[in-house]
Amino acid sequence: MKVLALNSSPRPQGNTTQLIEMVFDEIKKEDSTVETEIIQLNNKKINPCVACFKCMKNKDGKCIQNDDLNELIEKILDVDCLILGSPVYWASISGKMKCFIERTGMVCRANDYSLAKKIGVPIIAVRRQGALPVFSTMTYFFHAMQMVMIGATYWNLGIGLAPGDVQKDDEGKENMKSLGKNIAWLLNKIK
Secondary structure, three states: OEEEEEEOOOOOOOHHHHHHHHHHHHHHHHOOOOEEEEEEHHHOOOOOOOOOOHHHHHOOOOOOOOOOHHHHHHHHOOOOEEEEEEEOEOOEOOHHHHHHHHHHHHHHHHOOOOOOOOEEEEEEEEOOOOHHHHHHHHHHHHHHOOOEEOOOOOOOEEEOOOOOHHHHOHHHHHHHHHHHHHHHHHHHHHO
């Protein structure tokens, strides 16, 4: 079983990554055979969707734009669980995550909802406010892709501004543990 996390924060070692790693640690405690990987989107080129609808016409599982998105789509098609991690920017997801969701959603929808029945999990790093719109946006994507969403003890967020601040958020850390346990449980059921 494979779990892939895409982190859209420009800080590769920041709070979003740390929250994802908390979830991964718990998954590994529950089932050491699960493969986990984080891909940092900060160094990937992902252009916005241009609404050309070529993906709907071609139905080849690819976007016609020549950037890093097709490589990411190929990778996520090979996993059982996709985690999307984003910090909160102006009460929304990061720009990189927005571009990823818009284009991936179009390509996968055009190709018989190729993400259907995979597990989808949002993780949010927030300083103060705006986490719920981010949670909603990523959850809407999973829902529209017919993915299976999994819950935890609270919405999947950790509070902090400077890298490492989420380590002081005890409730957030407990929630990430719960989320990791629940992901491992569902992966085991699917297996």
